[in-house]
Amino acid sequence: MAVNLRAETLTFLRTAWGRAYPRVVGMQREKSWMLFDVFLPLLQVAAYVYIYRAIGAPPEFTGFVVLGGAMTAYWMNILWSMASQLYWEKETGNLELFIIAPTSRMAILLGMAVGGIFATTIRALGVLLAGILVFRVPMAPTSVPALIGVFLLTLVALYGMGMLMASLFLLWGRQAWHIANLFQEPVFLVSGFYFPVRALGFLVALGASIVPITLGLDAMRQLLYPQMMEGFRFLPVGVELGALAVLGVGFLFFAHRALRFFENLARREGRLTLRGQ
């Protein structure tokens, strides 16, 4: 029994590492991608910075935009490399191999998440540093450990959500592409990527908190710009930390259940190998 558990754990970890590996190493394959991955979001960030400057916003708003612009990298990674990933695998013929492999599908999702976090963090850091340098963003965190804690909890909850979405997307064909596309701008809006989410009203912000970045961004902004955020605070940082922890555990639990349920459903409906639909 103990041997079985050990062997299963080892297989789980090796699978997760095996799936994370191409995402980590893939970044070396085409180094120019990194340049584009930083440069493209920076164009959007720059446009929003100039809007704030045109309407005479305080300099902290530049910080709001740069931080939000860096976090877009994670949301895009969730949509296109977590949620839609099993759809891409289906299109390229890998999904069948995942299904017949003698390992846990959760380990595959975990590997996708870990590899995605690594690759995306480098991009997000690039956007953040370039934004700080180009636009001279003032940043003075009140508590670095709290800031790191919020950031890490946001990532755990966010990638848990990504794993859950990957299971849901398993059923879809071309819809997956379009739905992922649909979740871009509306989520940038309701999660307050470029302005404090409180501006949408408490209830909308509460509803948007299902996307962990909503709470994470609000908490990070409070820790970075406490004075400016006094008038825009959605919830106290402690409450947001607690909510992020609950979301993280909840998403991981439901991802596990959903993966089994939707895999069986897709199997029964013959959608696991249906391409180009």
Added chain:
Amino acid sequence: MGEARMGHGERVTARPSRLAESWRSLKVAAWLGWQIESNWTDPFLFAVYSVVKPVAGALILVFMYLVVARGGLANPLFPYIFVGNAFYIYVNGVLLGVSWAVIDDREHYGMLKYLYAAPLNICTYLVGRGVAQTAIATVATAITLLFGVGALGIKIPPGGVDWGLLAGALVLGLAALAFLGLLLGGATLLTARHNYFVGQGVAGALYLLSGVVFPLDVLPQGLRWVGKSLPVTYWLEAVRRALLGDGGNEALRALPTGTVVLILALSTVVLAVASVLFFRWAERIAHRRGLLDMQTMH
């Protein structure tokens, strides 16, 4: 399409004129593009999908403005931002619709090689593939503007709109975007792993440099000059003058409206010639290097 009789009684189909072939390619591509864009779901979800995304994009700007302005929408900059952003929907739709067709047909459906084996004009085919996106962008732009007028109180009285200028600017602007899309399509024929970045990069640069959501005057001097050399800048200036009566850019205020339209027209012609020449050149290189059926899994 006509028929001719050869000397020993065979009936052969006469080759249609280039114009007829181009028109047919455009029509077929527009129909195909519409099927690809719309038939993945039911009409209701498709309508929601087509509208929610651009309206959400516009609302981001609205809330950014409201947070700073503390509720006041009276600043003339607000209609400037809103109208520019509404018409920018076309940039993504037309530009990426045309250039993305190369990737879609080559990589996803594997059909590009068959298109080259078929009797069609590839340039008009690619422009035709962008027609569906243009139609969707038109609906999204109209809904965004209606939302701005109805819900946010932006003043665009129908009696005050210069409809002739708006129509002329729209035709020229869409033509410029279609040709820019063709130029990107040519670049896409030659690139393997940068297809996505090429389109997004150009669209992003236009967003930043063409005075879409803030006046050119806010940009640093060097970037302002780049912005002044782009047709999209003059397109948006003409559209704003037609709808709002004022282009909003101090940097272009000295230009009479006729001059703005003339610059737009001339830059569109230059772009058209450059795009077709570049596409044909890229096509020859792609033929020679065997890139027309390239599969890069990206």
